[in-house]
Amino acid sequence: MRPVSCFLSSFRIRPRRAVVALCCVAALAAALPARGAATLRIGQAGEPESMDPGLITTVEASHILDDMFLTLTTPGPDGAAIAGAADRWAISEDGLTYTFTIRDHAWSDGTPVTASDFEYGMKRLLNPKTGSEYASLLFIIKGAREYNGGEGSAADVAVRALDDRTLRITLTHPAPYFLSQLTHQTAAPLPRHVVEKYGARWTKPEHIVVNGAFKLAEWLPNVRIRLVKNPAFYDAANVALNEVVYYTYEDVAALQKRFRADELDVSNIDTEQIDWLRENLPEALRIVPYEGIYFYMANVRKPPFDDARVRRALAMAIDVDAITDRVLRVGQRPAYSFVPPGVSNYGQPSTVAWKDRPYRERVAKAKRLLAEAGYGPGNPLAFTLRYNELGAHKRIAVAIAAMWKKLGARAKLFSTESKTYFSELHRGDFQIARAAWIADYDDAQNFLSLFDSRSGPINYSGYRNRDFDSLMDRASTTLDLKSRAKILRRAEALVLRDVPAMPIYYYMSLRLVSPRVEGWVDNAANKHPSRFLSLTR
Numbered sequence: 430m431r432p433v434s435c436f437l438s439s440f441r442i443r444p445r446r447a448v449v450a451l452c453c454v455a456a457l458a459a460a461l462p463a464r465g466a467a468t469l470r471i472g473q474a475g476e477p478e479s480m481d482p483g484l485i486t487t488v489e490a491s492h493i494l495d496d497m498f499l500t501l502t503t504p505g506p507d508g509a510a511i512a513g514a515a516d517r518w519a520i521s522e523d524g525l526t527y528t529f530t531i532r533d534h535a536w537s538d539g540t541p542v543t544a545s546d547f548e549y550g551m552k553r554l555l556n557p558k559t560g561s562e563y564a565s566l567l568f569i570i571k572g573a574r575e576y577n578g579g580e581g582s583a584a585d586v587a588v589r590a591l592d593d594r595t596l597r598i599t600l601t602h603p604a605p606y607f608l609s610q611l612t613h614q615t616a617a618p619l620p621r622h623v624v625e626k627y628g629a630r631w632t633k634p635e636h637i638v639v640n641g642a643f644k645l646a647e648w649l650p651n652v653r654i655r656l657v658k659n660p661a662f663y664d665a666a667n668v669a670l671n672e673v674v675y676y677t678y679e680d681v682a683a684l685q686k687r688f689r690a691d692e693l694d695v696s697n698i699d700t701e702q703i704d705w706l707r708e709n710l711p712e713a714l715r716i717v718p719y720e721g722i723y724f725y726m727a728n729v730r731k732p733p734f735d736d737a738r739v740r741r742a743l744a745m746a747i748d749v750d751a752i753t754d755r756v757l758r759v760g761q762r763p764a765y766s767f768v769p770p771g772v773s774n775y776g777q778p779s780t781v782a783w784k785d786r787p788y789r790e791r792v793a794k795a796k797r798l799l800a801e802a803g804y805g806p807g808n809p810l811a812f813t814l815r816y817n818e819l820g821a822h823k824r825i826a827v828a829i830a831a832m833w834k835k836l837g838a839r840a841k842l843f844s845t846e847s848k849t850y851f852s853e854l855h856r857g858d859f860q861i862a863r864a865a866w867i868a869d870y871d872d873a874q875n876f877l878s879l880f881d882s883r884s885g886p887i888n889y890s891g892y893r894n895r896d897f898d899s900l901m902d903r904a905s906t907t908l909d910l911k912s913r914a915k916i917l918r919r920a921e922a923l924v925l926r927d928v929p930a931m932p933i934y935y936y937m938s939l940r941l942v943s944p945r946v947e948g949w950v951d952n953a954a955n956k957h958p959s960r961f962l963s964l965t966r
Contacts, residue, residue: 467964468672469946472684472696474819475847476651476677480632482617483554483561486851488867488955491614493675496656496959497639498617499663501529501547501596502608506961508954510609514542514618514640515596524603524908529596534663536620536638544590546618552576552583553624554615562855562886565878566615566869569607569905571599574883602905605774606872613869642668642960651677656959669963679846681820685941688713694943694964700821703759706941713941716760717951720868721936722769722876723761725814725829728859729929730891733810738802740928742795743861745783746832753934756828757821764932768873768921771953774910775873779922781932795836810838815862817850822863825933855886864889867936868954873917877901880924892929 477490482498485491495504503513515529531544551570554561555577568574570588575581587599600607610616620638624631631637634645642665643656654675658668678684681699688696689710698706698714706714727734727743734740749763762770766778783791804810814830816822823844830840840861845853854862869875878884881901882893900920907913924930938955948962 467670468674469670469695469959469962469964470674470676470693472676472678472687472693474677474679474681474684474697476679477654478848478851480637480645480648482550482614482619483559483563485614486562486855487847489677492957493654493656494614494617495641495956496643496673497641497645498614499534499641500612500614500616500618502611504612504954504956504958506948506958507950508952508956510612513612514547518608525600527598527600527607528591529598531594531596532663533594534640535661536623536640537644537659537661538620538623538638539661540620540622540638541593542618542640543593544596545593546621547596547616548588548590549621550617550619551588551615552586553619555586556583561615563613563615565881565884565887566610566613568883569600569602569604569610571601577885578883603908604872605910606870606874609872610870642958643670643673646672651679653677662960664960668960670959673959679818688941688943691943693941694946696941697820698939698941700757700759700939701824710941712944715938715940715942715949715951717938717955718771718953719936719938719955720769720772720871720953721865722764722767723863723865723933723936724764724767725861725931725933726864726890727861727929727931728857728890730857731860733802733804733812734860736802737927738798739804739810740931742798742802742836743833743838744781744928744931745791745795745798746836746838747829747931747933748788748832749933751832752825752828756824757934759937759939761934761937764934766921767924767930767932768876768917769935772868772873772876773871775914775917776911778873779918779925781925792835799836799838804837806837810836812838812840812860813843814840815843815845815850815853815859817847817863818844819847826863829933854889857889857891862889864930865936871954873914873921874901874904877917877920877924880920880929890929892924892927894923894927897923 473489475489477493479485482494499514501513501515502510505511516532518527518529520527534542536542553559555564555567555573557577557579564577572581572585572587576586589597591597623638627636637645642659642662644659646657647655656673658671681697684696685699687693727740729735753761753763765780765784768778814826816826826842833840879887880892882898897920900916904913904916942949945965949957
């Protein structure tokens with residue numbers, strides 16, 4: 430066990446108005462390495478679409494914003510949630526009402542951070558005019574779904590600043606994951622005095638103010654993002670780094686070369702060179718299980734993928750074991766469920782019906798399904814498979830297209846750079862496309878919410894199933910965790926039957942981390958806030 434007593438190991442709803450105490454700053458400081466001025470250089474493939482917490486959608490962007498914004502709870506050194514902008518909180522006996530006490534701290538321009546900044550941030554994100562693709566994550570708050578859907582007002586959203594230091598949030602149902610969920614950028618406070626002064630330009634380096642350990646000093650798109658230490662941060666005395674520079678190249682091989690040249694301290698890896706890395710850089714290579722799923726999704730709104738037989742045939746023909754064992758070769762596990770194994774309070778996930786069938790039988794069955802749907806030698810199934818230009822996506826697409834060719838299906842491969850790619854997904858401009866989902870919080874509901882017809886843009890495939898939505902609603906009001914898990918597994922079984930998405934593999938986090946980096950703790954959340962890191966000389 431780590432020598433820091435303030436970590437929250439679980440998020441059970443506590444009876445009788447429990448009070449969660451302030452995390453001990455002294456204990457946290459004692460766990461950190463020796464101090465020294467330094468610049469941490471991080472290479473990560475992917476350009477953030479924004480610096481606005483309400484507008485980002487990618488994991489890469491969230492890592493940067495974790496350094497700049499302090500949410501009510503925040504990721505600790507090992508990725509687990511600890512007290513952040515709130516130093517304590519109370520939970521009502523029925524598990525519905527959370528009352529947070531905001532710690533005494535300031536924005537980087539010296540303006541005090543108040544409870545109203547959290548109310549403003551959450552309600553702005555939920556405002557339908559904001560267009561936040563992640564708004565559905567806050568639908569657990571009473572009145573949030575209605576406001577975002579245009580059927581209610583901001584006043585109906587149960588986030589209330591009772592005074593400058595006290596914030597009250599009321600939920601629609603008890604949630605064992607809520608405190609963990611609050612580490613997500615959707616719960617970030619916003620500096621209203623800056624947002625309203627500069628509008629869409631408030632996130633420019635010359636305007637932005639933050640309440641986290643680092644603030645934005647420079648942003649050169651597709652080159653680098655430079656953060657500098659925020660002297661107004663409440664725990665600045667225990668932040669070792671003076672700067673954090675993110676290099677945002679799409680070319681992973683180029684990042685890896687810079688790491689080998691000692692120009693980066695942390696980098697994504699080129700999986701095509703995994704054998705070389707294992708042999709030559711074993712002390713830097715970090716391969717860690719990660720709560721995430723890599724999948725292909727079908728646009729079910731339009732032919733031919735409005736036909737479940739077509740979707741099912743393509744899914745059955747993907748040899749996921751071959752993808753992980755022969756194409757990737759890094760240790761990823763083949764996926765036969767959508768919720769990854771090991772998610773808290775869930776047990777064994779539901780799996781696809783063909784999991785244990787020999788591959789030849791699956792291909793034969795897939796051919797019959799396509800024939801039933803009207804496709805064959807005289808009318809071959811043809812479509813476009815989209816992916817973004819990053820890492821192993823092309824190799825995976827080439828391999829799967831070859832598998833589909835056995836069915837007589839012709840997949841035309843089409844790639845774009847990541848920023849454009851994700852815009853296309855959110856517009857529904859695709860037939861089949863690669864996607865991934867990394868847990869925003871440790872709960873099966875977070876994965877399955879992608880298929881809720883009320884989830885907005887994150888329901889990439891456009892899947893709509895009343896029975897599925899009904900099961901998700903039932904799960905949300907079921908307090909017993911075992912009963913809740915059974916309901917969610919039934920919902921997952923519907924998704925696996927209808928195949929709006931085709932699971933391919935469960936993620937591993939793949940990084941090169943220099944031995945000079947101290948304080949790095951491997952974890953399934955893949956969270957490594959820079960405030961807890963330092964560099965040896």
